[in-house]
Amino acid sequence: MKVLLIGSGGREHALAWKLAQSSKLTQLYAAPGNPGIAEHATIVAVDIDDHQAVTAFCHEKKIDLVVVGPEAPLVAGLADALRAENIMVFGPSAAAAQLEGSKGFTKDLCARYDIPTGAYRRFSHAAEAKAYVQQQGAPIVVKADGLAAGKGVTVAMTVDEALAAIDDCFDGAFGAAGAEVVVEAFLDGEEASFFCLSDGRTALALATAQDHKRVGDGDTGPNTGGMGAYSPAPVMTPEMVSRTMKEIIEPTIRGMAESGYPFAGVFFAGLMITAKGPELIEYNVRFGDPECQVLMMRLKSDLLELLYAAATGTLDQVSAEWSDDVALTVVMASKGYPGAYEKNTPISRLPQTSTGEKVFHAGTALKDGALVATGGRVLNVTAMGKTVAEAKARAYALVDRTEWQNGFCRRDIGWQAVAREES
Numbered sequence: 061m062k063v064l065l066i067g068s069g070g071r072e073h074a075l076a077w078k079l080a081q082s083s084k085l086t087q088l089y090a091a092p093g094n095p096g097i098a099e100h101a102t103i104v105a106v107d108i109d110d111h112q113a114v115t116a117f118c119h120e121k122k123i124d125l126v127v128v129g130p131e132a133p134l135v136a137g138l139a140d141a142l143r144a145e146n147i148m149v150f151g152p153s154a155a156a157a158q159l160e161g162s163k164g165f166t167k168d169l170c171a172r173y174d175i176p177t178g179a180y181r182r183f184s185h186a187a188e189a190k191a192y193v194q195q196q197g198a199p200i201v202v203k204a205d206g207l208a209a210g211k212g213v214t215v216a217m218t219v220d221e222a223l224a225a226i227d228d229c230f231d232g233a234f235g236a237a238g239a240e241v242v243v244e245a246f247l248d249g250e251e252a253s254f255f256c257l258s259d260g261r262t263a264l265a266l267a268t269a270q271d272h273k274r275v276g277d278g279d280t281g282p283n284t285g286g287m288g289a290y291s292p293a294p295v296m297t298p299e300m301v302s303r304t305m306k307e308i309i310e311p312t313i314r315g316m317a318e319s320g321y322p323f324a325g326v327f328f329a330g331l332m333i334t335a336k337g338p339e340l341i342e343y344n345v346r347f348g349d350p351e352c353q354v355l356m357m358r359l360k361s362d363l364l365e366l367l368y369a370a371a372t373g374t375l376d377q378v379s380a381e382w383s384d385d386v387a388l389t390v391v392m393a394s395k396g397y398p399g400a401y402e403k404n405t406p407i408s409r410l411p412q413t414s415t416g417e418k419v420f421h422a423g424t425a426l427k428d429g430a431l432v433a434t435g436g437r438v439l440n441v442t443a444m445g446k447t448v449a450e451a452k453a454r455a456y457a458l459v460d461r462t463e464w465q466n467g468f469c470r471r472d473i474g475w476q477a478v479a480r481e482e483s
């Protein structure tokens with residue numbers, strides 16, 4: 061099979077690495093790609109925002125499957141453009157991508173299908189949103205409705221903080237994404253990420269992970285795209301997984317199909333495991349980054365076979381096998397991230413890796429033959445272990461053998477799970 065992979069981050073490097081292991085793969089192309097992805101794929105200069113250019117490339121090369129990594133091309137309708145030309149694609153339609161693109165859309169679906177989630181109201185005027193916050197009190201959560209690069213959410217511990225967040229949204233801090241605001245009840249519990257494939261009718265549970273969103277050790281400082289992750293998430297016991305499938309995923313698949321937006325792709329459910337059980341915080345319609353990296357390390361099955369089944373409505377004919385070992389990834393980022401940071405700083409050495417270890421490229425480029433850091437999140441240093449503690453020790457040993465002056469990372473990825481192992 062010939063595959064075109066869309067994207068250029070650590071998530072796509074992990075997907076490329078795993079796709080390249082498939083016996084069914086004959087040729088892998090990637091756009092825009094990065095130097096890590098280039099180890100497994102032919103990088104092609106196709107503008108992924110130009111849907112016609114992408115479909116023309118697919119026809120020319122007789123591509124059997126397009127795998128879309130990030131959410132932006134999905135929300136922009138790339139999967140629709142490909143399907144309209146009878147090109148198989150892994151990734152939902154723009155209409156189905158509203159599950160990630162619009163928090164209000166998802167909340168309304170939850171209400172109609174009785175999917176457990178925090179109680180909420182949608183507002184398009186500040187005064188009404190503020191009155192609601194005053195009436196509900198704190199803690200309370202204020203969210204810009206649209207895509208705001210993970211920055212549109214304020215978990216307000218006081219009413220004043222919530223009121224300020226409402227002003228920020230309506231004053232345009234998140235652009236068009238803040239034209240509508242969702243105010244939501246605060247959910248108390250432990251967070252986990254759950255991944256599940258869907259072909260529009262059938263669900264295939266993948267695996268669980270936990271992310272570390274804050275930039276600093278001990279979960280301090282501003283939110284980021286994710287500073288590290290591990291899989292599996294210990295809080296997701298077999299009982300919690302089966303409840304999540306039954307109470308959250310299955311009604312979502314049914315609801316999307318009945319609404320006329322059948323969902324084919326991967327559900328990335330952000331969950332809060334509260335005293336009542338799993339509750340939905342949000343859906344993403346793509347793999348998590350860096351959660352994908354740890355999932356791919358643990359996946360024993362052929363990824364291409366799974367993604368092709370999700371794209372072609374044959375998910376009931378495949379199954380996914382996972383290593384029982386833990387995978388853990390540490391994100392190395394440019395100093396200053398998630399704020400401003402210097403670009404094109406030299407990465408003078410990447411560590412040698414052995415089986416069960418991998419350094420994924422997230423924001424790198426080659427300049428005059430030398431590897432440089434071009435992004436905020438730059439490397440995903442990943443290792444497997446029998447325990448979280450072992451995976452963590454191996455990953456940090458790789459970090460310590462990486463030479464990149466302008467890089468930094470958290471030193472405590474996996475701390476909650478390690479504490480759990482020790483107790």
Ligand code: AMP
Pocket residue numbers: 178201210213215244245246247248251273330341342
């Ligand atoms: P989101 O972009 O919706 O994933 O929200 C970002 C982060 O805010 C989540 O990962 C949670 O840590 C937190 N959060 C969002 N909604 C809630 C909620 N209802 N209760 C508590 N924390 C929340």
Ligand code: GLY
Pocket residue numbers: 271285286344347348349350351
């Ligand atoms: N790591 C969180 C995300 O991909 O949204």
